Amino acid sequence: MPRSRFRLVIIIFIIFIYMFFPIDNPKFKTPYGEVEGFYYNTDNGKRTQVFLGVPFAQAERFEKPKPYPKWSGIRPAKEFSKGCVPIHLSLGTDISEDCLYINVIKPEEDPETLLGYPVLVFIHGGGFIGGSSNKYGYESFADHFASERILVISVQYRTGFLGFLSTGEENLPGNLGLWDLAFALRFIRNLLPELNGDPDYITVFGQSAGSAAAHALSISPHTSGNF
Numbered sequence: 001m002p003r004s005r006f007r008l009v010i011i012i013f014i015i016f017i018y019m020f021f022p023i024d025n026p027k028f029k030t031p032y033g034e035v036e037g038f039y040y041n042t043d044n045g046k047r048t049q050v051f052l053g054v055p056f057a058q059a060e061r062f063e064k065p066k067p068y069p070k071w072s073g074i075r076p077a078k079e080f081s082k083g084c085v086p087i088h089l090s091l092g093t094d095i096s097e098d099c100l101y102i103n104v105i106k107p108e109e110d111p112e113t114l115l116g117y118p119v120l121v122f123i124h125g126g127g128f129i130g131g132s133s134n135k136y137g138y139e140s141f142a143d144h145f146a147s148e149r150i151l152v153i154s155v156q157y158r159t160g161f162l163g164f165l166s167t168g169e170e171n172l173p174g175n176l177g178l179w180d181l182a183f184a185l186r187f188i189r190n191l192l193p194e195l196n197g198d199p200d201y202i203t204v205f206g207q208s209a210g211s212a213a214a215h216a217l218s219i220s221p222h223t224s225g226n227f
Helices: 003-020 139-144 160-164 176-195 209-218
Strands: 027-030 033-036 038-041 047-055 074-076 101-107 117-123 151-155 197-206
Touching: 027 047, 027 176, 033 047, 101 176, 117 176, 117 209, 139 151, 151 176, 160 176, 176 197, 176 209, 197 209
Parallel strands: 033 074, 117 151, 117 197
Antiparallel strands: 027 033, 038 047, 047 101, 101 151
16 A cells, blocks of 8 residues: 555544544533533643633622522533733733633542542732733643642632722622632532542642732631631
């Protein structure tokens, strides 16, 4: 058989395999419905599961977060969500008031103990006036943590005037961004059985304002028992 014809047969065979035996992407179920992510191979050759833009809540303007509407079928979780609205707007910024999402970077290997993976919850920085989780990507979390059998979840929350504006009165007491994070922590804890995470081994950390938020959450009665 001529070499060119042999190559054509190989190509047709590969196309046939992909058409009738598609690669099964990773999935898991949230309280709202099932999501589908993708695989990422780390620098040290470990395969991880990545789920981007998984909704954890919705919120009306200047209102506390509430559960996200349920969906049917499988929701793609392969792209970061839009960022929350910052104080300083600029052209070309991909933002939305619908921005309460988490990103999950999960080890492929089995956990070292029967209790599940240790869990890291990352809160982005931005001085509480801006910032987003997509700024940090997922590759570094996978390369440095998920490859070492640590489950990583990054959280996005409202910033700027939509997240922290307050009149000092009951109608607008403020700190909605922190309420978003408190809701996210409860949501994440309920997800851990699906993700094989250890609910007694959750560490919340952040960068810049994210670390300040982690400290505030650690002393709040509204997050007691969630990490």
